[in-house]
Amino acid sequence: MTSTSKRRRSGDTKAAIRAAARERFAADGYDRATIRAIAADAGIDPAMVMRYFGNKESLFAAAAEFDLRLPDLSQVPHDELGARIAAHMITRWDGDETLLALLRAAVTHPAAADRIREIFAAQLGPAVQAIAPDDPVTRSGLVASQVLGLALTRYVLRLPPVAAMDKDAVVAWLGPTLQRYLTGPR
Amino acid sequence: MTSTSKRRRSGDTKAAIRAAARERFAADGYDRATIRAIAADAGIDPAMVMRYFGNKESLFAAAAEFDLRLPDLSQVPHDELGARIAAHMITRWDGDETLLALLRAAVTHPAAADRIREIFAAQLGPAVQAIAPDDPVTRSGLVASQVLGLALTRYVLRLPPVAAMDKDAVVAWLGPTLQRYLTGPR
DNA sequence: GTCTATAATTCGATAGAC
DNA sequence: GTCTATCGAATTATAGAC
Numbered sequence: 001m002t003s004t005s006k007r008r009r010s011g012d013t014k015a016a017i018r019a020a021a022r023e024r025f026a027a028d029g030y031d032r033a034t035i036r037a038i039a040a041d042a043g044i045d046p047a048m049v050m051r052y053f054g055n056k057e058s059l060f061a062a063a064a065e066f067d068l069r070l071p072d073l074s075q076v077p078h079d080e081l082g083a084r085i086a087a088h089m090i091t092r093w094d095g096d097e098t099l100l101a102l103l104r105a106a107v108t109h110p111a112a113a114d115r116i117r118e119i120f121a122a123q124l125g126p127a128v129q130a131i132a133p134d135d136p137v138t139r140s141g142l143v144a145s146q147v148l149g150l151a152l153t154r155y156v157l158r159l160p161p162v163a164a165m166d167k168d169a170v171v172a173w174l175g176p177t178l179q180r181y182l183t184g185p186r
Numbered sequence: 187m188t189s190t191s192k193r194r195r196s197g198d199t200k201a202a203i204r205a206a207a208r209e210r211f212a213a214d215g216y217d218r219a220t221i222r223a224i225a226a227d228a229g230i231d232p233a234m235v236m237r238y239f240g241n242k243e244s245l246f247a248a249a250a251e252f253d254l255r256l257p258d259l260s261q262v263p264h265d266e267l268g269a270r271i272a273a274h275m276i277t278r279w280d281g282d283e284t285l286l287a288l289l290r291a292a293v294t295h296p297a298a299a300d301r302i303r304e305i306f307a308a309q310l311g312p313a314v315q316a317i318a319p320d321d322p323v324t325r326s327g328l329v330a331s332q333v334l335g336l337a338l339t340r341y342v343l344r345l346p347p348v349a350a351m352d353k354d355a356v357v358a359w360l361g362p363t364l365q366r367y368l369t370g371p372r
Numbered sequence: 373g374t375c376t377a378t379a380a381t382t383c384g385a386t387a388g389a390c
Numbered sequence: 391g392t393c394t395a396t397c398g399a400a401t402t403a404t405a406g407a408c
Binding site for chain 2: 028029031032103104106107108113116117120121137138140141142144145146147148149150152153154156157158159160161162165169173176177180181184
Binding site for chain 4: 009010013044046047048051
């Protein structure tokens with residue numbers, strides 16, 4: 001009965017470690033998230049983490065893979081782009097803590113900052129290019145500044161007025177901002 | 187010649203330590219900024235840092251005192267509020283790295299996050315209250331989300347399109363956003 | 373006022389038994 | 391596959407000589 005024995009299969013253990021790593025990196029940042037703590041959360045020995053991932057850097061890279069899952073913006077009515085992106089982003093932040101782990105780690109860990117730059121350049125950049133060919137680079141940067149600013153103040157700093165807003169209020173306030181960044185005059 | 191001797195006066199040494207601490211905390215965050223490195227920057231022995239500030243926590247508190255120096259918003263023409271605040275903030279970020287030190291540290295250090303909440307609640311909150319009595323708490327939170335988002339993407343993550351914008355472009359893009367957050371309809 | 377020496381922790385990583 | 395034991399390095403902080 002290998003599959004039901006106390007010794008989990010390799011894939012299960014590896015997935016458990018990755019999930020625990022995501023939580024710890026999201027909660028504590030790169031430096032404070034220790035391999036010992038991650039192993040304890042996963043219910044295994046710290047040496048197992050090293051065995052499966054080699055070192056802390058590789059563990060972080062495996063735990064911090066992320067897809068914004070942006071919808072096809074060319075299918076969205078032109079005047080609803082801002083609201084749609086705002087709604088999508090807040091749902092994405094709430095549903096997956098990987099982005100939070102990346103944000104927390106990026107402040108002190110250059111490799112995490114690189115990853116965030118890659119994500120926004122490779123995923124948000126082309127999506128904006130398709131709908132706003134007039135200076136899409138600057139426009140996507142502005143969108144990132146407001147979206148990441150919301151995440152920073154809401155989830156990391158927990159500024160009370162921002163943390164207290166419900167999703168509809170966030171969409172109502174940020175939607176027009178993103179809309180102007182995407183389609184407004186330069 | 188006590189004032190010109192190699193042994194600096196107490197005040198000079200303390201100020202030198204505080205300046206070096208600000209730089210290190212701004213560049214590296216709370217954990218990675220070591221007392222050893224701060225002492226080396228200040229050209230003194232690590233034990234001196236402990237002597238003057240007791241522990242790392244108190245050193246950070248002393249290095250992270252900050253005033254937004256917001257102008258009296260009641261004297262600003264009502265339709266220029268957004269642009270004025272955007273211009274003021276970017277100048278403030280560029281001219282004093284203390285806010286950057288606070289932001290970097292706040293991500294992993296709860297006391298630093300507390301300080302940022304205090305600064306925005308005590309300094310931005312009342313200023314907004316004076317000009318936007320209709321839900322000033324939410325409005326000031328929204329302003330903080332965009333202002334801090336700009337700082338995050340421009341100085342910490344260094345997203346290329348945001349880091350490349352000159353001050354005038356930042357004011358032109360963010361001004362209308364802040365203006366709407368302050369004076370727009372709910 | 374300044375520095376040496378070191379205590380007390382904590383961490384990432386390795387070696388090897390079972 | 392899993393765990394024990396431990397190394398070597400780095401850190402904050404303390405005690406005390408000069």
